[in-house]
Amino acid sequence: QVQLVxxxxxxxxxxxxxxxxxxxxGSILRFNSMGWYRQAPGKQRELVAVITSDGSTNYVDSVKGxxxxxxxxxxxxxxxxxNSLKQEDTALYLCYAQTTRLTYWxxxxxxxxxx
Numbered sequence: 001q002v003q004l005v006x007x008x009x010x011x012x013x014x015x016x017x018x019x020x021x022x023x024x025x026g027s028i029l030r031f032n033s034m035g036w037y038r039q040a041p042g043k044q045r046e047l048v049a050v051i052t053s054d055g056s057t058n059y060v061d062s063v064k065g066x067x068x069x070x071x072x073x074x075x076x077x078x079x080x081x082x083n084s085l086k087q088e089d090t091a092l093y094l095c096y097a098q099t100t101r102l103t104y105w106x107x108x109x110x111x112x113x114x115x
Contacts, residue, residue: 001025002024002025002026002097002102002104003024003025003104004022004023004024004025004095004096004097004104004105004106004107005022005023005106005107006020006021006022006093006094006095006106006107006108006109007020007021007023007109008020008021008080008109009093009109009110009111009112010110010111010112011112011113011114012085012111012112012113012114013113013114013115014085014086014087014113014114014115015084015085016085016113017081017082017083017084017085018082018085018111019079019080019081019082020036020079020080020082020093020095020109020111021077021078021079022034022036022077022078022079022080022095022097022106023075023076023077024076024077024078024097025076026076027073027076028071028073028076028077028078028097029053029073030099031053031097031098031099032052032053032098032099032100033050033051033052033053033097033098034050034051034071034078034095034096034097034098035047035048035049035050035051035069035078035095035096036048036049036069036080036093036094036095036096037093037094037096038089038091038092038093038094038111039091039092039094039108040090040091040092043091045094046060046091047060048060048063048067048080048093049063049067049068049069049080050069051069051070051071051078055071057069062088063082063089066082066083066084066085067080067081067082067083068080068081068083069081078095080093080095082111085111085113086113087113087114087115088113089111089113090111090112090113091110091111092108092109092110092111093108093109093110093111094106094107094108
């Protein structure tokens with residue numbers, strides 16, 4: 001059974017930074033990809049950032065240059081460093097991990113950016 005624990009969200013002012021963590025139970029090397037979605041009220045779930053098993057990364061256009069996704073295999077953890085936060089980044093951030101067959105989800109961590 002795979003468990004993902006997301007953490008690091010909070011309340012921050014516009015222009016501030018947060019680092020989200022997604023800790024997996026066991027090695028993350030078994031996953032094809034990991035990353036983060038976000039869900040804002042009244043909006044569709046959006047894929048924010050992905051890191052694949054070969055270290056490739058991809059981002060939604062709205063966060064490019066501001067967010068960085070990285071993995072620490074020794075700690076079985078994926079991080080999302082979020083800089084220059086904007087109010088439109090306010091959302092519930094959910095980490096995920098994907099194998100060939102299954103997708104696993106963390107419980108979500110709330111990010112709120114105030115003016």
